[in-house]
Amino acid sequence: MQIEQDLEKYFGYKTFRPGQKELIESILTGRDSLGILPTGGGKSICYQLPALILPGITLVISPLISLMKDQVDSLNEHGIHSVYLNSSLSSEDYFAVLDRINSGQVKLIYVSPERLKSESFLQLANDLPLDQIAIDEAHCVSQWGHDFRASYREIATFIDQLSERPVVSAFTATATNRVQEDIIHQLALENPYVLINSFDRPNLTFEVMEPESKKKTVIDLIDKEEAAIIYASSRKTVDRLSEWLRDQGLPVSAYHAGMSPADRMASQNDFIYERTNIIVATNAFGMGIDKPDVRQVIHYNLPTNLESYYQEAGRAGRDGLPARAILLYSPKDILTAKFLISQSNDPTSEGRLNDMINYATTSSCLRQHILAYFGQEAPDHCQNCSNCLQQVKKVDVSREGQMILSCIVRMAYPYGMTLVTDVLKGKKLQKIKDKHFDQLSTYALLKDMNVQTIKNIISQLISEGALAVNEYKGLSLTEKALPILKGNKCLYIKESAYIRSENKTKISQKAQSLTDHLSPEDEELFEALRELRYSLASEENVPAYIIFNNQSLLDMVEIKPKNYQEFLDISGVGPVKADKYADDFCQLIEDFVSIK
Numbered sequence: 184m185q186i187e188q189d190l191e192k193y194f195g196y197k198t199f200r201p202g203q204k205e206l207i208e209s210i211l212t213g214r215d216s217l218g219i220l221p222t223g224g225g226k227s228i229c230y231q232l233p234a235l236i237l238p239g240i241t242l243v244i245s246p247l248i249s250l251m252k253d254q255v256d257s258l259n260e261h262g263i264h265s266v267y268l269n270s271s272l273s274s275e276d277y278f279a280v281l282d283r284i285n286s287g288q289v290k291l292i293y294v295s296p297e298r299l300k301s302e303s304f305l306q307l308a309n310d311l312p313l314d315q316i317a318i319d320e321a322h323c324v325s326q327w328g329h330d331f332r333a334s335y336r337e338i339a340t341f342i343d344q345l346s347e348r349p350v351v352s353a354f355t356a357t358a359t360n361r362v363q364e365d366i367i368h369q370l371a372l373e374n375p376y377v378l379i380n381s382f383d384r385p386n387l388t389f390e391v392m393e394p395e396s397k398k399k400t401v402i403d404l405i406d407k408e409e410a411a412i413i414y415a416s417s418r419k420t421v422d423r424l425s426e427w428l429r430d431q432g433l434p435v436s437a438y439h440a441g442m443s444p445a446d447r448m449a450s451q452n453d454f455i456y457e458r459t460n461i462i463v464a465t466n467a468f469g470m471g472i473d474k475p476d477v478r479q480v481i482h483y484n485l486p487t488n489l490e491s492y493y494q495e496a497g498r499a500g501r502d503g504l505p506a507r508a509i510l511l512y513s514p515k516d517i518l519t520a521k522f523l524i525s526q527s528n529d530p531t532s533e534g535r536l537n538d539m540i541n542y543a544t545t546s547s548c549l550r551q552h553i554l555a556y557f558g559q560e561a562p563d564h565c566q567n568c569s570n571c572l573q574q575v576k577k578v579d580v581s582r583e584g585q586m587i588l589s590c591i592v593r594m595a596y597p598y599g600m601t602l603v604t605d606v607l608k609g610k611k612l613q614k615i616k617d618k619h620f621d622q623l624s625t626y627a628l629l630k631d632m633n634v635q636t637i638k639n640i641i642s643q644l645i646s647e648g649a650l651a652v653n654e655y656k657g658l659s660l661t662e663k664a665l666p667i668l669k670g671n672k673c674l675y676i677k678e679s680a681y682i683r684s685e686n687k688t689k690i691s692q693k694a695q696s697l698t699d700h701l702s703p704e705d706e707e708l709f710e711a712l713r714e715l716r717y718s719l720a721s722e723e724n725v726p727a728y729i730i731f732n733n734q735s736l737l738d739m740v741e742i743k744p745k746n747y748q749e750f751l752d753i754s755g756v757g758p759v760k761a762d763k764y765a766d767d768f769c770q771l772i773e774d775f776v777s778i779k
């Protein structure tokens with residue numbers, strides 16, 4: 184009971200999220216612990232609450248400066264004294280922080296892993312009453328993960344050099360067994376308690392769309408009042424798409440590794456501080472972004488594996504409120520993705536890309552597909568993904584598949600998807616004449632079929648392994664093509680991928696807004712609260728969600744607290760936040776209610 188009370192006292196939350204309590208209890212008994220919780224699962228509280236209950240200090244090792252700043256800002260908002268030590272501090276600030284630590288005012292110290300190598304830091308750590316070392320984003324220690332960071336390998340040595348070993352806790356959202364084992368081994372965790380939570384994110388709706396125009400679909404999907412991340416696979420696409428969206432009058436930032444660090448930082452801050460609600464970015468963006476109120480993550484291109492996809496998509500809806508994870512799929516993307524992985528020498532990349540393609544093309548439940556990939560059980564239908572909701576029907580395209588395969592055989596050289604499609608469509612191109620493809624028996628065999636559908640069937644053949652793609656994106660048959668050619672195996676595509684030329688299906692739909700369920704008056708109140716939050720955040724120079732998250736604002740709309748005591752009932756409001764904000768927010772609510 185005590186730790187529930189502490190949760191409410193410090194963070195204003197009434198119940199734990201799954202796994203939090205078990206991990207906290209384990210840490211408090213002094214046992215090393217490894218928590219594997221999905222993004223948005225609430226990992227921070229798992230080490231922050233023990234830090235507050237234990238008498239001494241917790242050292243948090245965190246990979247990114249922006250992540251530390253966000254966490255420290257958020258803790259200080261809750262009245263919890265915490266600091267960070269990293270290269271962003273001037274030497275004056277650094278010594279001021281050291282003074283605060285030495286005077287015993289601080290409960291949590293965030294540091295980058297590089298700092299652990301410094302002799303003076305080791306000395307400081309040995310002089311402090313360290314109770315816990317918490318390692319955030321612990322998968323950075325593993326080279327099997329996607330964010331390997333060499334200095335994470337120094338953590339075990341650092342802990343070993345301490346005169347007294349504190350309890351060690353480690354946290355990640357990365358699910359694969361190999362990475363989990365590596366974390367335990369590399370961090371030298373002692374007989375750790377390991378908690379692996381369900382990777383499901385029930386509040387996320389997973390969607391795959393195959394639109395004719397991705398750009399137009401993005402416009403349809405975007406609600407400029409709500410935060411959205413759009414991931415694209417290349418810097419060029421990020422630049423072009425962000426410019427185009429800006430031309431359409433949308434508030435957009437761009438982010439990729441080709442920009443200067445200052446420009447990247449400015450873009451990131453514009454997004455976090457709600458000056459622009461939409462960011463178009465490569466996968467360089469995201470780690471260290473804790474923004475909880477992202478309502479949509481749209482993938483403009485096909486990612487190269489499901490681990491990265493799930494991690495990026497998981498940046499939507501960390502606040503637990505409904506959010507969408509949308510993949511805009513086009514068969515062309517397979518070729519680009521194949522090209523990207525051909526640059527890497529990871530032997531598993533081909534198989535992982537195929538799993539990603541299967542996700543994009545499957546007609547079964549998307550959530551089940553993801554969870555099965557991470558080795559977790561799930562029901563056959565989640566009723567919250569585009570496949571379950573649309574009850575996807577399949578179309579038998581075995582005959583067309585045979586025509587495509589025999590056309591590729593007859594072209595007698597690994598040509599790309601576009602030329603193969605042009606030959607099947609019977610296009611009168613000079614290139615086709617020069618190579619005498621117009622003489623082939625397969626020329627114009629699919630002249631009545633929509634070009635996109637032909638490409639979708641070719642993609643299905645690639646995803647089933649019947650066609651191989653070489654480094655120049657040329658197509659050739661594999662032995663898996665034989666059963667299809669002989670009619671021993673059927674080929675299906677989703678009905679939505681079978682586009683009838685005259686009847687173009689419109690797949691995109693406007694995002695559901697957070698306030699759809701509210702009455703018009705309450706919706707107005709929500710907007711007014713949001714504005715108040717924004718102005719307070721600007722005054723304090725912190726992101727708006729650090730003051731209150733959307734769930735807290737929705738609670739205020741529902742409960743309409745009249746005084747300090749009632750304000751404390753709002754989720755996410757502890758005494759410190761109530762002291763600071765109850766007056767302003769209750770006043771606004773009172774004014775609002777009396778006018779209406």
Ligand code: ADP
Binds near residue numbers: 198199200220221227
């Ligand atoms: P993670 O690091 O696992 O991605 P965070 O620790 O950033 O997730 O938590 C995500 C969001 O959930 C934060 O806004 C946090 O305040 C909130 N949160 C965490 N635990 C709870 C809880 N028990 N009840 C309600 N909200 C919570």
